[in-house]
Amino acid sequence: MVGPCIFVFILLIIYSFAAINDIKLTSWGIYPREKNGLLGVLSSVFIHGSWKHLANNSIPLLVLGTALFYFYKKLALRVCIYSIIFTGILLWLGGRPSFHIGASGLVYSLACFLFLSGFIRKHNNLMALSMTVVFLYGGLVWGVFPANENISWEGHLFGAINGILWAIYYRKDGPQRKKYSWEIEEEILNSLDGIEVDFQLVRGNDKIESDTEIIYEYKRKESKLK
Secondary structure, three states: HHHHHHHHHHHHHHHHHHHHHHOOOOHHHOOOOOOOHHHHHHHHOOOOOHHHHHHHHHHHHHHHHHHHHHHHHHHHHHHHHHHHHHHHHHHHHOOOOOOOOOHHHHHHHHHHHHHHHHHHOOOOOHHHHHHHHHHHHHHHHHHHHOOOOOOOHHHHHHHHHHHHHHHHHOOOOOOOOOHHHHHHHHHHHHOOOOOEOOOOOOOOOOOOOOOOOOEEEEEOOOOOHH
């Protein structure tokens, strides 16, 4: 849970330094389809245009990031890094020709990952987390539409897409729903379906000669065409 706090602290330090020294860092953002703008794939997430912009991203990053690192410990860092990189790449390929800055794409990615992952896994605690995300940040959905030309809605959209994809990709990793004994037995029976076991039973009174061979033969059933 320390990770999100450190990340937000870094964002605060960078913006404070730039504001105090009157340094414009916009050129470190993503500029789509320009070689110079490709560097922004990694750096744009650290750049913000105002205190309001920084605050709007910092609070959800703390909330969503803390939830991610608490419930998905083994996946959290990978999800964050991959979301930053691939959201940036998609934005560089498909964004409008202007500098795109801010961590809002990461916010959308984390929100969508946490929302969808809980339902995919059918895990009670994670589904409760999914509903909490909807309750707190359900309004984010409107940010993926081009309502304001000064807002990078493309970054929001590509971030959301990344979150959905990582939730699907990592659906079998991390915390899983508890399986009951009858579910495990059913899976075992299903895995054995189509296999015949041929063996010969020997009566209790029968003696087995020393040179007798007992063979267990496993063979799959032949499919019947109808």
